[in-house]
Amino acid sequence: MTRAEEIEPIASxxxxxxxxxxxxxxxxxxxxxxxxxxxxxxxxxxxxxxxVWHLPHxxxxxxxxxxxxxxxxxxxxxxxxxxxxxxxxxxxxWIDLNPAGRRGAHDGIRGFLRLxxxxxxxxxxxxxxxxxxTLIAAAALAAGIPDRRGYGFGRQRLFLNQGPFLPPExxxxxxxxxxxxxxxxxxxxxxxxxxxxxxxxxxRTEARARLGDGRPRFVAVGIGSSERLRQWGPDRFAxxxxxxxxxxxxxxxxxxxxxxxxLAELITGALGERSRRVRLALGWHxxxxxxxxxxxxxxxxxxxxxxxxxxxxxxxxxxxxxxxxPFHHASQIVPIAAPDIGVHDGMDRLTLEVVLAEIGA
Numbered sequence: 001m002t003r004a005e006e007i008e009p010i011a012s013x014x015x016x017x018x019x020x021x022x023x024x025x026x027x028x029x030x031x032x033x034x035x036x037x038x039x040x041x042x043x044x045x046x047x048x049x050x051x052v053w054h055l056p057h058x059x060x061x062x063x064x065x066x067x068x069x070x071x072x073x074x075x076x077x078x079x080x081x082x083x084x085x086x087x088x089x090x091x092x093x094w095i096d097l098n099p100a101g102r103r104g105a106h107d108g109i110r111g112f113l114r115l116x117x118x119x120x121x122x123x124x125x126x127x128x129x130x131x132x133x134t135l136i137a138a139a140a141l142a143a144g145i146p147d148r149r150g151y152g153f154g155r156q157r158l159f160l161n162q163g164p165f166l167p168p169e170x171x172x173x174x175x176x177x178x179x180x181x182x183x184x185x186x187x188x189x190x191x192x193x194x195x196x197x198x199x200x201x202x203x204r205t206e207a208r209a210r211l212g213d214g215r216p217r218f219v220a221v222g223i224g225s226s227e228r229l230r231q232w233g234p235d236r237f238a239x240x241x242x243x244x245x246x247x248x249x250x251x252x253x254x255x256x257x258x259x260x261x262x263l264a265e266l267i268t269g270a271l272g273e274r275s276r277r278v279r280l281a282l283g284w285h286x287x288x289x290x291x292x293x294x295x296x297x298x299x300x301x302x303x304x305x306x307x308x309x310x311x312x313x314x315x316x317x318x319x320x321x322x323x324x325x326p327f328h329h330a331s332q333i334v335p336i337a338a339p340d341i342g343v344h345d346g347m348d349r350l351t352l353e354v355v356l357a358e359i360g361a
Contacts, residue, residue, distance in 0.1 A: 030187035032064055036125025036147045041069045043130045044095060045175060046076040047226060048286075048305025052312055053176040053329065054130055055082075055195040057183055061128060062088035063148050070122065072136075074099075078203060078305075081286035082256045093122065095136070112139060119143035130179045132156055132171065151182055176329050194330055197312040199294040207291030211279050216250035218279075220293055220310065222258030222301020223263055229323045230302050234263055238270035239352045240300065245274050253292060255299075255306050258283035300359055307333075318359050322346030334358065 017202040020235050028341030036280035041061055043054045051073065062069050065269055068090035073079045075094050083089040095115060106115040112135065120143040127140045129150030137159035140148050150156060152165030164185040170178055180193045208215060221241060225231040254264050260282055268275040282290055289306060293299060300318040311317040311330035318334050319326070323346045336351040336358045 003262045029153050030164065030185060032187035035065050037065075037067065037121070038063055038124055039067070039069045039126045039128065040072050040093065040122070040124045041128050041130060042072040042136055042150070043077075044074055044097065044133060044136065044356075045131065046074045046080070048076075048078050049303075050076040050175065050305075051079050052083055052195045052197075052305065052308040054179055055197070055312070056193050057130060057179040059086075059088040060183055060188050060190045062075060070124070074125075078286055081333065084287065086227065092339060093118075093121050097135070097198070103326075115139045116142045119145065122244050126162075129156075129160070130182065134159065149186070150176060173325050174329075176327070185346065186198070191307070195308065195312045196314075197290055197309065198288050199313050203287055203291035204295050205291070207288050207295060209332070210255065210288060211213040211251075211292065213251065213279075218251035218253050218295075219249050219282075219299050220253045220255050220296035220299040220301070220315075222252070222255050222299060222304055222306045223267065224304055224306060226304060227300045227323075229344060230304070231345065232302055232320055234266035236350075236352050236355075237263075238267045238353060242271055242274065243322045243352070243356055245271070245277055249297075251279060253296065255281045255284075255289065255292070255301070296357070299353065318351055320347070320353070320355065322348070322350050 013252065014251065036154045041058055041220050044052065045060065056072060058069065068088055070091045070093050071079055071083065072093045072095055074097065081093045083092065093336055096106045098104055098107065108174045108316050116139050119139055123144050126147040127145045129137060132153045134154065137148065137150060141159045149162045150160050152160055153168060153171045155163060166181055166185060170181050180190065183190045189238045221237065223237055237272055244252050252276050254267065256264065264282060266282055271278065281289065290309060293310045293315050294313040296315055298316040299307065301307055301320060303319050303321050303324065307317055308321050311332040314332060316334065317332050318336055321335050321341060322338040323342060325341055326337055335358045336350065338346040
């Protein structure tokens, strides 16, 4: 009789005392395979918010391997500003793929070869992809990187040589969830999947100095948007800011990029004399943006990278969703969604009255 046969449960006759419970095989957590240094982590989604989503995963990988990583990403993510001083990232490696309005340096056959040469020059030992890109995985193989890991969806699997690989159905999940699932499968400890950004007092002080007027309480209003369909519009924002000022808030700060100067002008122009209590934080370095958002009583604005930063620094964040469903990855985000979310006019149907009722202004 084999050992397996000895422990196999046997049905008891009626009235007999039950035998011993069946023995279950122990379940062990996955073990992270050793890496070859130096290690690169790829997160090529272009937005600031995309990078904020992946903060906990990048930090967890660096902690697991015991040294900072090189982060491979796109310039629009502003990863160099976001990770400035962060011990998890030693260097930011820019890739120039599919930029808006022009041909990227790494697009096309010649661009692919440039990317291969750039990767080869860094002599990475391990490359971990927090993305499904087949092109970057192929470039890593062509560059001779010996240890290539990642999600392994579709054709990407052909260019990776170290598992685990995620099942195909995970590709339908949110990018933040995909990264979390990968770390779980790979045996990389992830203390928390919620993105967090610590803000030293010096950053808060610098932001306050840029705003002037001492230390009044204020609300941050995010007017910027990387996509037109996510833009709530100047008229609604003017109504929101006017209502906040009428409710007694001493100051409102409009946050966005330099390209939002005209939008800010339309908003303040509609406020008349009340615009003297409005400050602009347009095109600020992310260090100052973090300091300003950490000082704000709360944030309200478009679904953007700045919105994700506001939540990550610990500020209550009222996020306006009109075209994409809310994603509950941050405890500070309070989603305010349009009816029938996901259609092209979703932001137009998100009324000022609904927003004011939600924030209690």
